[in-house]
Amino acid sequence: MxxxxxxxxxxxxxxxxxxxxxxxxxxxxxxxxxxxxxxxxxxxxxxxxxxxxxxxxxxxxxxxxxxxxxxxxxxxxxxxxxxxxxxxxxxxxxxxxxxxxxxxxxxxxxxxxxxxxxxxxxxxxALRRCTAPGCSLFFVRNHPRRRWCHPSCGHRDRQARYHRRRRRPEVSR
Ligand SMILES: [Zn+2]
Structure with a gap:
């Protein structure tokens, strides 16, 4: 399961x-x-x-x-x-x-x-919700810089934003 x-x-x-x-x-x-x-x-x-x-x-x-x-x-x-x-x-x-x-x-x-x-x-x-694509798990933010439920979500989120920036360089401003 x-x-x-x-x-x-x-x-x-x-x-x-x-x-x-x-x-x-x-x-x-x-x-x-x-x-x-x-x-x-x-x-x-x-x-x-x-x-x-x-x-x-x-x-x-x-x-x-x-x-x-x-x-x-x-x-x-x-x-x-x-x-x-x-x-x-x-x-x-x-x-x-x-x-x-x-x-x-x-x-x-x-x-x-x-x-x-x-x-x-x-x-x-501080109760938070993960902001990575496709994830909305709750977590307790036990560290001021923690933004994701798990390091793997942080990795996916950074990758997704990197690809968005590469696809639409004109919206970087
Ligand atoms: Zn997550």
Missing amino acids: DFPILGTEPHAVELANTLHGGEDHLRTRQRVDGWFARVGLPAVDAGSARVLRDAVHRLFTAAVAGVSPDRADVEVVNGFSTPTRLELAWSASGPVARHRDTATGGAAVLGRIAARAIELLAGPD
């Missing part, structure tokens, strides 16, 4: 990316099971995973576009995040926020994904 997995992003981002290129990569229960196994997470209910994924995908799309989302999607993500609570831990290196599960199984897995999606949407992390 082939999935658009970057392998570098939080699970919330990788899950949103299963809707890509006009294709639902989680369209069957087998594919949902396959995806969760591939990213190293326990199995979850396929229908619930898709409901959360769809809402997160629409919220990320709205965030990147700078528009307000549908309130229903906000409520879906809040509902899924309920089994996860934020906990303060204080170690020698200082205070850290930790997610703590108040449920088990699939509810806890999806709870953590929903909580991470909330952090990504509301926190300081």
Whole structure:
């Protein structure tokens, strides 16, 4: 089974990316099971995973576009995040926020994904969408110069722009 997995992003981002290129990569229960196994997470209910994924995908799309989302999607993500609570831990290196599960199984897995999606949407992390031709994967811009989801997309994008410039030298100004 082939999935658009970057392998570098939080699970919330990788899950949103299963809707890509006009294709639902989680369209069957087998594919949902396959995806969760591939990213190293326990199995979850396929229908619930898709409901959360769809809402997160629409919220990320709205965030990147700078528009307000549908309130229903906000409520879906809040509902899924309920089994996860934020906990303060204080170690020698200082205070850290930790997610703590108040449920088990699939509810806890999806709870953590929903909580991470909330952090990504509301926190300081810069959520971006790849601008390479034919790619629209989300990624967290962890480096100020990062513009693509993967170095291979950067390579393709630079090549495409090089060929456009060669074809139409008159529009270079
Ligand atoms: Zn890309």
